[in-house]
Amino acid sequence: MNAILKTSDNDNVVTCLRSLYKGDEIVADGITFIVKEDIPQFHKMAIKDIKKGSPVFKYGQVIGLATRDINSGDYAHVHNIESTRGRGDKQEAIK
């Protein structure tokens, strides 16, 4: 079983198919990544540096924006990604 799953070529996050631990070495697209923090099974890891405010891609589609700089190997979840949809707390969000 692979440790990670990348769903599309231009994704900048991958799904961890097993729990990953800080210091693990993971190979994706021929590049070795050092896992920077523990990541639970099926949660996401960044495989590229993502600047604050930039889109996060999974399935080749935008799943949200980075709320702070995310580095390759970081755990990527609600602490550093936010949705752009259904944001009644930000009234301008609706199209």
Next chain:
Amino acid sequence: MKITGYKRENKTFGIRNHLLVIPASVCASETAIKIANLVPGAVAIPHQHGCCQVGVDYRQTVRTLTGFGCNPNVGAVLIVGLGCEGINSKDMAEDIAKTGKRVEYIIIQENNGTLGTISKGAEILSSMSAELSAQQKVEFDISEIILGLECGGSDPTSGIASNPAIGKASDMLVSAGGSSILSETTEVIGAEHLLVHRFDTEEKKKKFLRMVSDVEKRAVAMGEDLRGTQPTPGNIQGGLTTIEEKSLGCMHKAGTMYNFKDALEYAQMVPKEKKGLYFMDTPGEDIDSITGMVAGGAQIVVFTTGRGTPTGCPIAPVIKITGNTNTYNMMKDNIDINAGKIITDGATLDDIGREIFDKIIEVSNGKLTKAEVLGHKEFGIYRIGYTF
């Protein structure tokens, strides 16, 4: 491909032969339950609605209850009304009777209250039960099947394994001439730009996009971040971060081979003469969503769940599939198929898609799902207005 089931007068086919007791309103719900409890095999659908509703919300409740009565899995119907509620029991009985099945109604205020109504109701129900027991199953073509597609308690395995796998099964059913319904408008938010291309006319595209934007506007109008509920706390704990991510995984339930014939309103009947893949405007909440699809004519539902959920339906078998092997091992009482083998054992989407399709056939032929064995019969009507 042939399966066996119950032929109805209106040339639809049921895969179960339920005796249904419909309360016209919340005021008749308890009495309806008591009547159903007296006759083995009868099932009541208690609910909180049916009175002091207006407009589209009222009509949606009527459509849902009527749709349940019309569903081909139901052999006969008893409606229990209080007598003064908004929903008229006689009118509903006449609408359901157009299917050709036996339908009767009874009014609490006209039958000496609870006990008189129970007595008379149980008498009607027991004669219906005897009639249903004499009905023979007949062979019919699989193209008569309408499949509801549902996901709930999702986690990232749903988008990777179980949803694409039921998408395969849905494609197989539609290829065989059957129908399938993608639901849960909330879980289209963030994926509508991909799905909209699968509607063939500008009018249908606009209708579909309006359904999605109406749901999003409702959340925004409340001044809240939808993330308070979508994704749910369990979705987030499982590893789903945003509604967009959840939606992009949910849309795989619709398979890849077919375009949508149309976008249906909640509980709107799937057209018998125009089989194929449909979208239905239901909420992300599982029970209300399944109720809408079954009211629209679905005889069977496939339901993917990464976190695990026990829920069923009063009149339609619900097949549970998880993409998470841990969940399968934890909730074997509730889960019928482990699509987690795609992740853990190298099974292919085609393998699991075929396993799900074979299970749909087996269950259609009469085998009980785990939700049926355990008596799960959750029922909920999607409200789109206020109670006055």
